[in-house]
Structure formats: C-alpha cells, structure tokens
Amino acid sequence: MTALLYSAFLRMPCNTGQLKELLVKSNTFSAPEWAKRAVWYQIFPERFRNGDPKNDPTINDIEGAYPHDTSSPWQIHPWTADWYELQPYERKNGKDIWFNLQRRRYGGDLQGILDKLDYLQKLGINAIYLTPVFESPSMHKYDAATYHHIDPNFGPDPEWDRKIIASETGHDPTTWKWTSADRLMLHLINEVHRRGMRIIFDGVFNHIGLNHWAFRDVAQRQQASRYRDWFKILSWQNAKTGESFQYQGWWSLKELPEWRQDENGIVTGPRDYIFAITKRWMDPNNDGDPGDGIDGWRLDVAACVHHQFWKRWREHVKNINPEAYLTGELIDPIAELQPYLQGDEFDAVMNYNFTFACSEYFMNERTRIPAGEFDRRLRELREAFPRDVAYVMQNLLDSHDTDRFVSRIINRDKRTMRDWMDYYKWSCGNGADYDGRKPNAAERQVQKLLALFQMTYLGAPMIYYGTEAGMWGANDPSCRKPMVWEDLDYAEAGYLPNGEQRAHPETVAFDQDLFEHYRKLIRVRNTHPALQVGNYHTLLADDARDLLAFSRSHENENMVVVVNNSGADQRVIVPALQNSVYGDLLEDNHRFASNGEQLEVDLKAKSGRILIRRA
Structure with missing residues (x-):
C-alpha cells in the first residue's frame, strides 16, 4: 500500500448522484471582502515546526494509522536528517524507505506555528490554511478520531487531554470540554487575529478514521451500537455464518470509514455532529460574536458529499459568520466546478x-x-x-x-x-x-x-x-x-x-x-489594491516570442505586468497605452514612458516587470 492511497486529495468518482442542472449565474453573489486581499500560506502542522518537544507523539499515539506497525523500534525522527536515509531505528524493521516514510513523526505542533507567526508576517502572509488539526493517529490527520478536539500532541499536555476526551460523550456537545490543545488553538486563533491575519481549518467531513469514537463503538457493539446507522455497513460480524464486519471506506480504504449519506447528504447523526463542531470552532464562547473563532473552512474531497448537505451547511456557517470563507477541494474541469460556485455552496475552490x-x-x-x-x-x-x-x-x-x-x-x-x-x-x-x-x-x-x-x-x-x-x-x-x-x-x-x-x-x-x-x-x-481587487485586461499574448502582458486597474491606480517566458532577452512592445510614465516596482531606478500608442520594455530571459503609472 503506497502513500497514494492515503492522500485526501485524489480526484475520484464519488457516489453523489447526477449533478444538478446549473443554477442561473447570479452577479449578486458576494464573496468575503477580506478573502480578495488574502495571501494564503498552507501549513502542514506536523512538518512545520516543533515548538514543544515535550508533547511529541509516542508509539502508542500512532496506533490506528498506516502502516499499522507499533511493535518495531520507533522514535521521533530527527528534523534535519536526510529525507531518504533510513535512520538506525528504521533499519531494524527490515522495511523499505516508503514503508518508513509513513511511520515517521517529526513533532510539529501549535507552539511551532505560534513561534513562527513573526516569520509569516515578515513574508507578508495575511491568511493561513491549516491542514487537519483534529485528534488523529496519522501524520496527515485526514483520519479524525474526533472533530471537536485538537490533536493532543499538538498541545502542551497530551496525557491530560486524553483523560478529558475519555470522560465525554462524543455525540453530546453538553459534555464537551476544552483540552489544553484546544485552548492553545484558541490562543493561536486570537494571536492570528491580533496581527490582522485570518485562519481557516480543513474540514474532512466525508470520512473519519479507525479511532473515531462512533466507529469504535460500532466495531465493538455491531448492531447494538447507537451509531450503527451513521455508516454504510456492508456486513455485520457473524460467528455462525462466518461473515466479517465490512463497511464502506473512502476509496475502499478501511482506514477511512465514510459517513452514510442519503438524498440529502450526510445522515442526521453525523450531520448534527458536524454542525455542532462547526459552531464550536467558529464561535468558541458561543456569544454570537465569531471574532474568537476560525474564519472559514477548506472542504476536503468535496465532490464526495451531496450538494444538499453543502447548501444546508453553508447556511449554518454564514449564520454564524457572514464573512466566513468556504473553499472546496475539487480537482475537476470547469463544468464540474460550476454547481459548487453559484453562491449557495462554496465561495471558491483550490484553483x-x-x-x-x-x-x-x-x-x-x-x-x-x-x-x-x-x-x-x-x-x-x-x-x-x-x-x-x-x-x-x-x-x-x-x-x-x-x-x-x-x-x-x-x-x-x-x-x-x-x-x-x-x-x-x-x-x-x-x-x-x-x-x-x-x-x-x-x-x-x-x-x-x-x-x-x-x-x-x-x-x-x-x-x-x-x-x-x-x-x-x-x-x-x-x-x-x-x-x-x-x-x-x-x-x-x-x-x-x-x-x-x-x-x-x-x-x-x-x-x-x-x-x-x-x-x-x-x-x-x-x-496595491489594483493587484488585489482590480480589473484584469490582457494587453499582449505573443505566441511567436512567448510574451505576455496584462493590466490591473482599480480606481486611480493603473498597473501593467509584462512577462518574458522565453529563453532570450527581449524588448517588449506593449500596445494601446496612454501617454504615461511607468515605474518598475521591483527595480526603483527603472522608468518607462509610453508614447500614447505603445510602451517599450526591456526584459531579460525568464523574467517580468511590475509597472505602475506614475504620471
């Protein structure tokens, strides 16, 4: 089994029925204004920064994750080691590099992200997308054990957090508490907001992992479980007939049990759970002000969940925070994206x-x-x-x-x-x-x-x-x-x-x-607002010389971007510009004047200029 099977990002057919007829496109649809000005930075938490080695996972913490080896020698992997070199502890299991890459944990955590917010601000980032952060045994965390708790190994006190989690009733939000990892996440959200930045979570709502409390109950109690209707069970364990417990997993993966769906999408039990955790993370103190919560969601394998679910869920999200941002993981041709982007499901997709x-x-x-x-x-x-x-x-x-x-x-x-x-x-x-x-x-x-x-x-x-x-x-x-x-x-x-x-x-x-x-x-x-919210107009697309030029304009700000994609230095003639002087924003000493018909710009091979009209 390869890493391919464990990606939560595969383009794949899903049993969501025929796509509905497209809604009439509406220009009244309004996306969150802040998202137009976003420069996103995607963080894979386990691999970003180990800010607190005391919370590093142990061998027991990876139980339930592929490749299901908790008996061979194991340790936190050295952060700065050669990626393809097997460490001494890995050589003892006799397996190849691909097996061992899946077992590795490096100890990245929330403290590491907090410690590097200055770095992100220095870079100019104003929006953060976190891949899954909920409790999970894997390094990627697309196999959630809960949605309502941050992974204990991302926080300061994993042992105490697991005791808190064990004391709760998963389906009953009135029993939920805040763990130390949860509270550190709330601190991270607050610190991000204090810096004028935004943050969104990865919503993996099509499937969960083997360690999820509802699935574990079904696996143990079988038909007697109160959660038996939350999953698509193919067969129950039966000692008399010899039948084994079988269920539908995402992409047939047993590590990723799927929630059951009907014509309205995810069925009532898990749907209510998802709606509850959505409110928990978007308005943590439940005071009606979403300022202490996350700013939106990236939705994993979105095509696998029925449109009707996304419509209802969007209404729920926007009722909590009208400025929340919803982006779908959809790796499909344009025609298949259109039903999701008509203003009643997602605001955008990963493009x-x-x-x-x-x-x-x-x-x-x-x-x-x-x-x-x-x-x-x-x-x-x-x-x-x-x-x-x-x-x-x-x-x-x-x-x-x-x-x-x-x-x-x-x-x-x-x-x-x-x-x-x-x-x-x-x-x-x-x-x-x-x-x-x-x-x-x-x-x-x-x-x-x-x-x-x-x-x-x-x-x-x-x-x-x-x-x-x-x-x-x-x-x-x-x-x-x-x-x-x-x-x-x-x-x-x-x-x-x-x-x-x-x-x-x-x-x-x-x-x-x-x-x-x-x-x-x-x-x-x-x-420069022109680059964030300005109009876009192609000025030049020269096939023979491999040149591209376009304008971005907003109110009184006018900019021209010129690109030389060829392997040779070239003088580029950009047509149809009024008499103006343009300055190069990347090289302050360069000025270019147009004569009312064209603008001449010198460009080195594989380079570009960002020009702004000065006069």
Missing part, C-alpha cells in the same frame, strides 16, 4: 485549473502551450463563475498532494499534470524517471517568474509551506518534508529513493535569496 495552466505554459518547454492559449484558458476560468469568485480563488502552484512546483519544473514535459490520477501516481517519485534532485539556478529563475505571475494575477495566491524557503521534492510523501528553517543545520541530501547514495550530495538550507524575492512580490501585492 487547480490555474495550477494546470501555469504548469503547461511556464514550466514546460517541448510541450508548452502558446501564450494565446494560456490566456484563453485563464479567461475561460475567470468567466465561468460569478464575478466575485475569481477574486477569491486560491491560486496555488503546489500543495501537500502535489510535487513541489520547482520539482515539476525539473521534470517538465514528462507527464501532464492535468491528467491528475496518472500524474499523481507518477510524481510520487518512486520511479526511475522522476528526478528528485535539487533545482539549479535556471530552474529557480523559472520559479521566480512564476511567483511573479502568481502574485499579480487575479485571485488570492497561496504558498505551500517551504516553497518560499527553497524546498523541493516529489509528490506525497516527499512533498511533506519537515520545513527548512534558517536557524537549523540540515544534513546533505545524500541518498536516492532507491536507497543508493548520490554521487554528489546536495546541500539543504534555507534559501534567503528566494525568500526575499517572495517577500518583495507579496509586499507589492499587499500595498
């Missing part, structure tokens, strides 16, 4: 269609799409939904379920990311034709150019933790390495995935130059 188009234009060489086709694909995506949707789409380039996008640059032209399932399997990096090496300077330059486009295009850019620090790697699990920090010394990357040693080990260190590049771009975005 993988943006990712695909950017990969096809900026990263590929031999199979690169022309500039005009790139522009057409983005225009189709912008115009497919109500106007506000485009401004709040999470424009990502990588995530916890893709290869690092700089590694996609290294492996350009080999596969098409838009062919999601094929690309997902291949990009996990356990095959000989995926190159997991460190990027060179030319590949970093492509990354920098793509970052410039990401920060100036319409929509809310999202950075996956460590991308700004220079991290590279194949898909899951190698996109989930521990964060590279400048205050830590890391072992060289001396091992290959097959266990062989590299002929030339590669240094692993925080990339200050790349960080400053991202910081500068984000500062430009955060200080």
Whole structure:
C-alpha cells in the first residue's frame, strides 16, 4: 500500500448522484471582502515546526494509522536528517524507505506555528490554511478520531487531554470540554487575529478514521451500537455464518470509514455532529460574536458529499459568520466546478485549473502551450463563475498532494499534470524517471517568474509551506518534508529513493535569496489594491516570442505586468497605452514612458516587470 492511497486529495468518482442542472449565474453573489486581499500560506502542522518537544507523539499515539506497525523500534525522527536515509531505528524493521516514510513523526505542533507567526508576517502572509488539526493517529490527520478536539500532541499536555476526551460523550456537545490543545488553538486563533491575519481549518467531513469514537463503538457493539446507522455497513460480524464486519471506506480504504449519506447528504447523526463542531470552532464562547473563532473552512474531497448537505451547511456557517470563507477541494474541469460556485455552496475552490495552466505554459518547454492559449484558458476560468469568485480563488502552484512546483519544473514535459490520477501516481517519485534532485539556478529563475505571475494575477495566491524557503521534492510523501528553517543545520541530501547514495550530495538550507524575492512580490501585492481587487485586461499574448502582458486597474491606480517566458532577452512592445510614465516596482531606478500608442520594455530571459503609472 503506497502513500497514494492515503492522500485526501485524489480526484475520484464519488457516489453523489447526477449533478444538478446549473443554477442561473447570479452577479449578486458576494464573496468575503477580506478573502480578495488574502495571501494564503498552507501549513502542514506536523512538518512545520516543533515548538514543544515535550508533547511529541509516542508509539502508542500512532496506533490506528498506516502502516499499522507499533511493535518495531520507533522514535521521533530527527528534523534535519536526510529525507531518504533510513535512520538506525528504521533499519531494524527490515522495511523499505516508503514503508518508513509513513511511520515517521517529526513533532510539529501549535507552539511551532505560534513561534513562527513573526516569520509569516515578515513574508507578508495575511491568511493561513491549516491542514487537519483534529485528534488523529496519522501524520496527515485526514483520519479524525474526533472533530471537536485538537490533536493532543499538538498541545502542551497530551496525557491530560486524553483523560478529558475519555470522560465525554462524543455525540453530546453538553459534555464537551476544552483540552489544553484546544485552548492553545484558541490562543493561536486570537494571536492570528491580533496581527490582522485570518485562519481557516480543513474540514474532512466525508470520512473519519479507525479511532473515531462512533466507529469504535460500532466495531465493538455491531448492531447494538447507537451509531450503527451513521455508516454504510456492508456486513455485520457473524460467528455462525462466518461473515466479517465490512463497511464502506473512502476509496475502499478501511482506514477511512465514510459517513452514510442519503438524498440529502450526510445522515442526521453525523450531520448534527458536524454542525455542532462547526459552531464550536467558529464561535468558541458561543456569544454570537465569531471574532474568537476560525474564519472559514477548506472542504476536503468535496465532490464526495451531496450538494444538499453543502447548501444546508453553508447556511449554518454564514449564520454564524457572514464573512466566513468556504473553499472546496475539487480537482475537476470547469463544468464540474460550476454547481459548487453559484453562491449557495462554496465561495471558491483550490484553483487547480490555474495550477494546470501555469504548469503547461511556464514550466514546460517541448510541450508548452502558446501564450494565446494560456490566456484563453485563464479567461475561460475567470468567466465561468460569478464575478466575485475569481477574486477569491486560491491560486496555488503546489500543495501537500502535489510535487513541489520547482520539482515539476525539473521534470517538465514528462507527464501532464492535468491528467491528475496518472500524474499523481507518477510524481510520487518512486520511479526511475522522476528526478528528485535539487533545482539549479535556471530552474529557480523559472520559479521566480512564476511567483511573479502568481502574485499579480487575479485571485488570492497561496504558498505551500517551504516553497518560499527553497524546498523541493516529489509528490506525497516527499512533498511533506519537515520545513527548512534558517536557524537549523540540515544534513546533505545524500541518498536516492532507491536507497543508493548520490554521487554528489546536495546541500539543504534555507534559501534567503528566494525568500526575499517572495517577500518583495507579496509586499507589492499587499500595498496595491489594483493587484488585489482590480480589473484584469490582457494587453499582449505573443505566441511567436512567448510574451505576455496584462493590466490591473482599480480606481486611480493603473498597473501593467509584462512577462518574458522565453529563453532570450527581449524588448517588449506593449500596445494601446496612454501617454504615461511607468515605474518598475521591483527595480526603483527603472522608468518607462509610453508614447500614447505603445510602451517599450526591456526584459531579460525568464523574467517580468511590475509597472505602475506614475504620471
């Protein structure tokens, strides 16, 4: 069983019935205003920062998680070790690197996130998306044991927290208490808000894990369990007939039991539970003021849950906080996204269609799409939904379920990311034709150019933790390495995935130059409303010379972004600009004057300029 099976991000068919006919598009739909100005940062908590080693998980804490080995030697893995090198404790179990990568825990926690809020602010981040934080035995935590408690190993007192959890009745919110991990999360939320930032949780509402209190009761009591109707049971354990206990798991995975659904979506018991925990985390003190709660949700494998559930749940969320932000995990063509984005389900999705188009234009060489086709694909995506949707789409380039996008640059032209399932399997990096090496300077330059486009295009850019620090790697699990920090010394990357040693080990260190590049771009975005909420207009899409130019304008602010995606220095002529002087926001000494018909701009290969009209 590979890491592929444990991704909560696979594009897959789900038994949600036929898609309804599309609602008539309504321009009255309004997305949260703050989300239009967001620069997102996705954190995978277990791999971000170990701020409190005293709360590190033990071997008992991973029971119930793949690969179900709690008998072999185990310890917290050294944060700065070579990723593909088996440590002495791992060699004792006799298994390969892929087995052991799933057993590893590094001890990332909430204190680590708190300790690095200054770092995120320095970068310019104003919105945080946390992958699952609820109690769970796995490192990814898409297999929840509860939704109403933060994982005890993310907080300061795991032992005490588990005693509190054991004293509760899971389905009865009146018995719920606040654990030390819960309270630390509330402190994190408060601290994020104090800094003028936002934070959202990952809502994994289609399925749970083997350790969930309701499922454990069903597994133990069988038909006598009060939760028997919460799940789709295929057969009950029967000693007389020899039948075993069988149930529906997500993607047939037994580690991920699915909630039962009917024509209205998730059935009453788990639905009520989900609605209760939604209120708990959005208005923790239940005073009607959501200021002490999270600012929204990212919804995992959203296509697996019936539309009717999402409609009712959205009403519940918006009643708690009208400015809450809802974004769906949907990796599908535009036509399949439209039903979710009409104003009665989600505000946005993780914009993988943006990712695909950017990969096809900026990263590929031999199979690169022309500039005009790139522009057409983005225009189709912008115009497919109500106007506000485009401004709040999470424009990502990588995530916890893709290869690092700089590694996609290294492996350009080999596969098409838009062919999601094929690309997902291949990009996990356990095959000989995926190159997991460190990027060179030319590949970093492509990354920098793509970052410039990401920060100036319409929509809310999202950075996956460590991308700004220079991290590279194949898909899951190698996109989930521990964060590279400048205050830590890391072992060289001396091992290959097959266990062989590299002929030339590669240094692993925080990339200050790349960080400053991202910081500068984000500062430009955060200080110019035209890049956040302005209109978008294509000025140039030159197929022959591989050039792109577009304008962003809002009120009296007018900006022009010019991109040279070719491998040669070029003079770019941007048409149809009024007599004006434009200043380069990345290079203060550069000024460019238009003559009323065109603007001439010099650009080095694989570079861009962000220009603002000065006069």
